[in-house]
Every structure is written in structure tokens, then in C-alpha cells.
Amino acid sequence: MKREETEVLIVGLGPVGAALGVYLGRMGVSAIAIERDAEVYPLPRAAHLDHETMRLLHLAGGAEAVARASQPLSSYEFRNAAGELLLGFKPTGDLAPTGWPYSSMFHQPTLEHALRARLAEMSTVSTRLCHALKTYEVAGEGIVAQVESGDGVYEIAARFIVGCDGGNSTVRRKAGIALDDMGFDEPWLVVDTVLKNGVTRLSTIGFQHCDPARPVTSMPMAPGRHRFEIMLRPGEKPEDVVSDEAISAMIAPYADASALDIERRAVYRFHAVIAKTWRAGPVILAGDAAHQMPPFLGQGLCSGTRDAANLAFKIEAVLRGRTKDCLLDSYQAEREPHVRMITEMAVAMGRVVCTQDAEAARQRDEQMLAAPEASRMSPLLSLDGIRSGILESGGAIAPDPGFDGGRLDDAAGYAALLIVRAEDDASRAFAGAGGFVARLDALPDRAGHLAAAFGDRPAILIRPDRYVFGAGEAAALTGAWAAYLATGKVPVPAAAA
Template sequence: MSVEHVPVVVIGAGPTGVTAATLLAQYGVDCLILDRWPQVFSQPRAVHLDDEVFRIVARLGVADRVAEISRPALGLRLVERNMNVLAEFRRATTLSRNGFPQANMFDQPELETVLRDNLSRFPSITLRSGVEVTDIDTDTESVALTYSDDTGEHLVRAAYLLGCDGANSLTRRRIGSTMEDLGFQQRWLVVDIATAADLGQWDGVHQVCDPDRAATYMRIGDTRHRWEFQLGDTETAEHYSTLETLAPLLRPWLGGISTDALTLVRVAEYTFKAQMADRWRVGRVFLLGDAAHLTPPFIGQGMGAGLRDAMNLTWKLAGVLRGALPDEVLDTYVQERKPHTRSMIRLALVVGRAMTAGGELGSLARRVGLPALRRAPGFSAKVVGGETPPLRRSSLVKRSGKPRQLAGRLCPNPLVSAGRRLDTELGSGFAIVTTDTPSADQRSRIARRGVTLHVTAADSALGQWLRRGRATAALIRPDRTVMHACRDLDALCDSIPCHRPLTETSRLRR
């Protein structure tokens, strides 16, 4: 059996795997993607991405196409079982500080088609579909894996392996990692409907706060709608396999519309879980996405967490492969992403339990408490704002513990020149944003390491952001996280971690 060599193998061609491979290709790293399905999986699953994750999608070069297939949502509405509104948290459909609407609904097969079509722009990526990975073997120098297709068995040896192979991950099992149960498991019915009829519903997410039958409704496209209903102990999807049997559940949203005007796309049972792998990395093997964590859907962050994993890891991996960054930076993937993901899972659990727990007493508490809480100063802004927690301190996040610090947070993405946003101006490497005037020596030191320098006016959007963070300069990582911010540009230049540019034109080939 001949051996194929490649710098990075990605197992799984879902959104996380394709995103990781595309980001690596932008750094000139050859990747092989292996996927068990012969084509895009046709069933809709994820339906939401926020403005932070949309920013990652834009990095792939497909922002316009994703905007065409997605629909900005108005936010979240909490309702009682009789559909009386308890509270409403509106999100603007205009562009946020990240440059995109705060909440965006989409159909996952359409999104995956866009992401896969984009692969054709990168000759350094090879996608092999309809294959089955059968074994993974690691050592200190490389990773060997075996896969089979209709021509037989094949052996690949890679410098690194990214396991993006979902909740039933073979990669996770092979590295001896197990899922930790975070104390949540519920069975839900997921219903996808297509109709040209106008349901006349508020164009945001409806969460029914009913301990007997919690439910969620959202419009995900011009003609596509998604419902989720918590199942009783004795119920299964088979009880609701037709529009006739679904009608009693759907009726609050249909008004006088007949089920004859509806097309049932899918009805399925899902078990919503909160789980996290105990180990996300063993040597040269990394877990990303659902292989590493499962988030209940109450805050719409499941798929987004996988794209955040890819964005966090790939530039570090490319830097190590190119010799621009030391091997130790790969340790920061788990240090940074695991606590952040755990925080998001905990938030999802809090939201889910607050909406559905407590029986009739809980319903009464929500009826009285939610409207009052909705009016509390700052509460609505916190719910609607959507900014995820800052990354914890690591060798690549210089957090000081001071209030309002910028380190660990995403920098904003404003328009900076000729209609171009900051992300486009900064490129895909490290960058320094400053209101100071750099000296010739500072400019030279910055340029030698391939760092983009962006000098901005003190009264610009970026200048005001720096001032609020009590800084005049910020070192921005390739994933747009602030590594370090201060009032000493010379010290900031000294903290640049890369020895040379991350984005050289030569490819790292197989």
C-alpha cells in the first residue's frame, strides 16, 4: 500500500471541517479533507449564526453568498403557552460593530453548499467524499490514518490531524477522549416546513416558556420555517410523522392557514445534550466542533462554536508549520477555547432552564419576573448585545485584570477606507492598530515580522474604541482577538510573537 503525505488531514466536511481547511489554505497549507457522505447532507440542522461567526464566514470569502441565503432575525421573544408575550429582546437587522447583522437564520444544506463550492478557489485543498476512516495512529513525528473507498484501502501520513467528525467522532475515540456530561439531556421534536403562505408571525425567534410543552419557532428563509417541541416521556417522532398529527402543535402559528398549504420537509427526534470532551488534543491530533463539545440550542451557538474552534486553531497551526511561531502556541487552543465553550454551554443551560423549568410555579415566576427583568437597566442590552466572553489569559492573550481591558476580546470591524472594513485592511496575519505615530524603527520592526500597521485618528471609531479600553495601541491576532493593548507602542512591538510573516506566498505541500 502506497503512503500519501500531506501537512494536515481534516476528518469531516461539515461547516467546521471545511472552514478549517479553507483557513489553512489561505495560509498556503495543503489539506486533505475526508468525509463519509458522498455529498452535502441534505437534512437541515443548524439554523443560526451571529455577527461574530458571520465575521469568520466573511474571512472565507463567501460573505455575499451567505447573505443571499440567510435572513436577519429581529431577536428573541418569550411567550407563554397561550402566546402572550412575556418579554422581547430585539436585535437590529442593521450591521453591528462586527460588520454583520447580530442574528442570521439559514438552511444548513444551503450554507454547506456555499462553503464547499468555495473550495474550488483553493488548489491546496483536496476533498474526498464517500470514504470511511477506519484507523488513526499517532506518534511523536506524524499521524497515520487509514481510510477505505470503493477502490480499496488507503494510507495517509500527516503532520497534524483535525477531527471535525461530529458527535460520534472516531477521532475522539482513537485518542482516548471521553465526553463529560454537563447535566442536561432533553428529547425534542424538530419540524421543518416549507410554505409560500405568509404566517404573519413576528420575524424573530419565539420561545414558548411552557414546562409542559416548551417550544421554539423561527423563520429561517423566505419559505422555510423551523419548529422545535419538547417531547413527553412516552412520545417519539413517530407520533408526529404527518401534517395531520403535527397540526395541533403548529396551530398557534398558523392562524387560518390550512395544512394543505404546507410541505413537510422533515420531522425528527433529537436529544439535546450539554457535553464536553475531557481532552481536545493528544499530540498532533486536535478535536473541533461537535467532536469536542455539544451545546443545547437555546442560544444558537452550536455550529458557531465549531467555526470559532477553526478560527482559533488554524492560524496557529499554519504559523508552526511555517516556522513563524513556536510549537508551544498550539497549547493555547485548548487553554482558550475550552473555557470559552464551557461558558457558552453554561449560558445555554441557564437560558433553557429559565424558560422551561419549575412547573406551574416556574410559569408564575416567569410571568411576574421576566417583564420586570426586561425593564431592568442594562439587562436587555446584555441579552441583545451578543458579545461572547473574552478569552482567558494565555501566552497569546495578555490580560492584566484591569477593568475595560481589550485583551481577549474581538476588535471591532468598522469601515475604515473606501468602503472597506478593518478585517479586509488587516489581511490574515497579525496587525497593530494605533493612534500613535510610529517611529521609523518601530515601522521597520513591525514590517520585518509581517505585521500590518494601521494608524487611525483619535476621533475615529477605532480610536474611540482604544480610548474606551484605556489604550493607544492594540496588537490584533489573525483571528481578530486582541492579544495585547497598552499605551506604549514600543512595548507592543516587543510583544509580537511571530518570528516572520505567517502569510508567505509559497505553499506547504504534501
């Protein structure tokens, strides 16, 4: 059988596999990215991206296309059957410190086409549509995979296989990795619509109608599109709800069905699962293959993008012999608590929305409405940073202060950044080793976000995934970063050891 060799085999070219491929390609890693289907996934999925993810997708070549065809969310409101506010979030109209809107409402295929176009420019990555992973074996330090294409089955030998192959992941199942089920499993019909007559929006408010008689989500997407999600009632089957007539009747309280075209519809079970192991030797999982969450926070794709950004620089460091596999042990250690925290929030929100028992809904309303209305509406939904893989002074998402008329991210690319008040031997050595170094006073930082992150410290080191690694003396930061890359562990300061 024909056999090819590569450094990384990426299985699945959804948004996570495509972003990972671009990050690896930017670092010159050789990879083969295989995708079973010819086209991007045709059914309705992500509608929301947060500002952190837009930034990571910008580094992967996907954010501009989204920005051109998206709109911000003016608020996200959970209201009961009577229309009273149970819970809400209202982002400011300003850009986030990352330089992107807090929320971008979009159309997932737009992103996937843009990422694939960027991936096609990567000279070290070979992209193969209509090539499906059949199986693989671990062989020595790597794997040998069997891949089926129109020309038959062939083998790919790789140092790493990364399963970005979605919720039903072949890579995960073949590795025998079990899922931790977080106890949420609810059936919903998801309907994407296109507004007629050039209408760009029905509403800029994301609305969860927590009506026990029929929970419904109404959500703006890209201009000209609107999403409805409709919970199935107990005993209802998919075939009872998917017809045009049934959909028109169910969305009647929210929109005139004659003013829109139903573009696509699907019945999903919204569930919450996290793989128990995200890496087994050369086998790694990312995105939906590693975790799936209900969409009430709009964070599944965002989380998968964070996985790709966390992983790519570590894979490259191992492949280039700068470190051992132990650096990859930090991948799940850093990502899983973050994903778990978000999944728990999404499940908690889902439990508010998915209440179908009238008495339980009455009690929910009584409890939630007891709090003053002002405290039920938060200014914006901000996520915690990471808790390991950072120094004590790190963990938050770094601001992008701008650079040379553009974004600092454009200049730095997908790499670690050191920003200093004044250059010194440590910063020169960091630059000499290929790191990106900028002086604080050369950066516009118009809103002062970076200055605030600095405080009175002399330097900040930012990881390739844009979390602040730490703030302090440049020599201490670069030393700790080198130690982290070598071992996957952040050295404990002498005083605390």
C-alpha cells in the same frame, strides 16, 4: 497499501472542517480534507449566526452567500403559556461593530455549499468526498490514518489530524477522549418548513413558547423558510410525532400547516457535553467533535467556527517551525472557557423552556415575572471575549472600521493586524515580517468603534481570530505577540511579575 503525505488531515467537511481548510489554505498549508458523505448534511440544524461568526465565515468565504439569503431576528422572546414575557433579547437594527447584523437567520446548507466552493479554490488543500476515516495511529510526531474510499482503503500520513467529524467523532473516540456531560438531555423534534406562495416570513421574532403542556420553538430562517422545534412529552416516541398529521396539529397554534411544506424533520436529543481534552499530541478536535450544546442560543456552529479561527494560525506557525507545539496548548485554554460559558447559558435557557411539570412552570413564571418587564428584555445578547492569549487591554472582538471602500477584513485577510496612529520601527518590522499594518487615520471608522477601542493609546494589535490582542505601544504589542506565538503564553508585564 498506498500512502500519501500531507501536513494536516482534516476529518469532516461540515462547516467547521471547511472553514478550517480555507484558513489553512489561505496560509499555504498543505491539507487533505476528507468527508464521509457525498452531500452536505441533510437534516435540519443551525438557523442562527451571530455577527462575530459572520465575520469569521467571511474570512472563510461563507458569509456572502448567507447574507444574500438571510434575515435579521427582530427579537428573541421566551413567553409562558399565557403569553407573558419571561425573558427576551432585542438587537438593534444597526449593524454590529464588526460590520455584520447582530443575528442572521439562515439555512445551514447554504453556508456549507459556499464554504466548500471556496475550499475548492485552495490550491494547497485537496478535498475528497466519500472518503471516510476508518482509524489512525500516532506515529512519531504525527499520525498515519486509514481512509476508505470507493477504490478501497489507503493511508494518509500527516503532522496533525483535526477531527471536525461532528458529535460522534471517530477521531475523538479513537483518541479515548471522554466527554464532560453537563447534565442536559432532552428530546426534541425539529421541523424545517418552506413557506408557500412566495411568502417570505411568518414572523421575524424568535419565539420560545414555554408552555409546560408542550414547549415549542418558532424561529424564522432564511427568507421563505421557518423552523419549528417541538419538545416530546414524557413517554412520547419519535414515531408518535414525526408524521405530517402530528406536525400539523402541533404547529397549529403558530401557523396554518396548509400554507407551508414540511421540508425536513428529525428527532434529536439536545444535550451539553464538552471533551475533556481538545488536543492529544498531533490529534486535535474542533467543532461538535469537541463540544455540543442545546440550540437555545444558536451558538454551536458559531463556537465551532471560533475554534477553527483560533486553531489555524497556530497550526501554521508550528508547521513552519516558528514555534513548538506548546503554542497549541493555548487552543483549549482559550476556547474551552468561552464554550463552557456559552453552553451554561444555553443550558440555563433550555431549563426555562423545557419545564414540563405544571407546578414547576408556575413557580418559574412567578419568579421570573416578579422582575419588572423592562429588565426581562435585554437590548442584545453580547458574549464575553476570551480571557487568555491576550494582554490585559485585549480580549474583546475588534471592530471592522472599513478600508478602501470595503471591509478591513478583506484587505487584511486571515492574519494578525496592527493598527497604529503613526508608523514606527516596530510597525515597519511587523509589516516586514508579513503582518498587516494600517494607520488609524486611513480607516473610515464612521461609527467611531475603533477610535473608542483605541482610547488614547497609540496602537492596537488584533489576532487572526479577530480578538483584540492588546492596545498600547506598538513595540510592546508586537514583542508580546511574538512571545505569545513562540510559547503560547502572554508575557506578564514586569510590574505585575
